[in-house]
Amino acid sequence: MIENLSGWDDTIIALATPPGIGAIGVIRLSGKNTFQIVNDLFPSKDLIRQAPNTLHVGLMKQGDKTLDEVVLSLFRSPRSYTGEDVIEISCHGSPFIHQQIISACIEKGARLAKPGEFTQRAFLNGKLDLAQAEAVADIIASNTEASHKAAMHTMRGGFSTRLKELREQLIRFSALIELELDFSQEDVQFADRSAFYKLIGELSQSTNQLINSFHLGNVIKNGVSVAIIGKPNAGKSTLLNTLLNDNRAIVSDIPGTTRDTIEEIINIDGILFRLIDTAGIREHTGDSIESAGIQRSVEKMKQADLVLYLFDSGDEKQEVKQKKSELDKLQLNYILLANKIDHIGEMQARAKFSDFEKMIYISARQNLHTEVLKEKMVDTVLKGQVQTENTVVTNARHYHALKEAAKSLGDIQAGLDNNLPGDLLALDIRRSLHYLGEITGQVSNEDMLDYIFSKFCIGK
Ligand SMILES: Nc1nc2c(ncn2[C@@H]2O[C@H](COP(=O)(O)OP(=O)(O)OP(=O)(O)O)[C@@H](O)[C@H]2O)c(=O)[nH]1
C-alpha cells in the first residue's frame, strides 16, 4: 500500500518540539537517506558505521560553518517510531539554529514533513493501526487525566484488539457463505445458520456497547456542560465562584444580578466540567435585558449535559416540588441543591425537604458540603462505569463507522430472519466488515488517510 502513496520514498524532516525558544529542540528525520544526509553534516564520526540505538555528541557543520553542538539519537529500520531509519537531532532550543539545521538537511536532500507524516509512515509500515495512530494525536491533545487514560488505552491497542476479534469471527462466516455461493447449484449450507445468528447477536451487542461508550468518550474528551439554574438570588454565582475558588462572577443581594451567561472550566477527578452560570429565572420582569437573559438560561438548561438546580432552603417546599416536576417533564439530567443551609440550619433544612430523595444540602457562601456535590457530579457522568479498564470510543470517525457497522449487522439479522439467499447476506456481511475495518485501517484509501493525518501537528 505504501508504494502507491506520493512522496513515500522521500526522507522527511521536521522540528518535533514546539517552535520557539527552549532549553533544547529536537529535529527528526525519517527515510532511507536519513543517515547519509546527517552524516554529511557531522564530520567528527562516520554515522553509517555506528550501532543503532546509540547517542553521539559532536558539532554539526555546513562546510566551515558550525551550526550547533548536538546530540544525535540513531534508530535503524525497522526498530524506530516510523519503522524507517530515523535520526533525532537534539540541538539548542533556538529558532534560528532549528532553521539553520533544517535548511542544511534540506539542501542535502531531505524535504519538510507534512502534518502527521511521521505517524502516517508508522501506520503504513505496520507499527500502529489507524485507531492507535489517531490516539497518538489524542494523547498529545489530552489535558486531563481521564482523557489521557482513554487515549493511552486506545494507543496500546485495547480498542483495536476488541474490534479485530469481532471482525475475524465475521470473516470466518463470510468465507463459508461465499463458499456456498460457489456451490449454488447444489443447494448446500456450509455455514451453520443458528451459530451464525448467535454470532451476529454477539457482534451487535459489542458494537452497541462501543457505540454507547461514545457518550462517555465524548465527555472525557470535550468535557461536560453543567448549567447552574435557579431563581434570582438563589446563590448561583456564589456557587460558581466557590467551585472555581475564584471571584469570577458578580454576587449581590439584588435579584437579577447576573444578566448573561458566564462559562468557566473546572477539572474534578480528571474530568472537565464547563460550568455555566445563568441569569436567575423568574416569571415576570419588566426589564427587557433581564428577560433576554432568562430566555438564554432556559436554552442553556435544555442544552446542558447536566443541570444543577439551586434553590434557597428558605423557599417554600411546594414551589420546589413544582420546579422538580418541570425538570422531570423536560427529561433533564439534574441534581437538586438546597443552598444557604447556614441560614436556616442544616438540620432544619434536611427535615423540611426530607421527602425529596437525593437532594444535596450546601452552603455556597460558606463552602459547606460542596465536595459531596463534586462527587455526585463525577458519579453522574461515569454512572459507575470503570472508565480506565473499559474500552471507550472517543473518536467521532470511529463512532460513525461503528454506527454503519451496527446498521449492516441489523440487516444481516433481518436477512437471516427472512431466510434471505446467501448472495444477499454476503453483501451485508461485506458491508459490516468494511466499516469495522475502516476503524483500524484494515480498509483504507489515500484520501481518508490524508484527511486523518492532516489533523496532526507537524513533526508528529
Ligand atoms: N447565607 C447565605 N447567603 C448566600 C449563600 N449563597 C449566596 N448567598 C447570598 O445570596 C445573595 C445572592 O447571591 P448570588 O450568588 O448573586 O445569587 P444568584 O443566584 O447568582 O442571583 P442572580 O444572578 O441575581 O440570579 C448574595 O447576597 C449572596 O451572598 C449561602 O450559602 N448562604
Ligand SMILES: [Mg+2]
Ligand atoms: Mg448571579
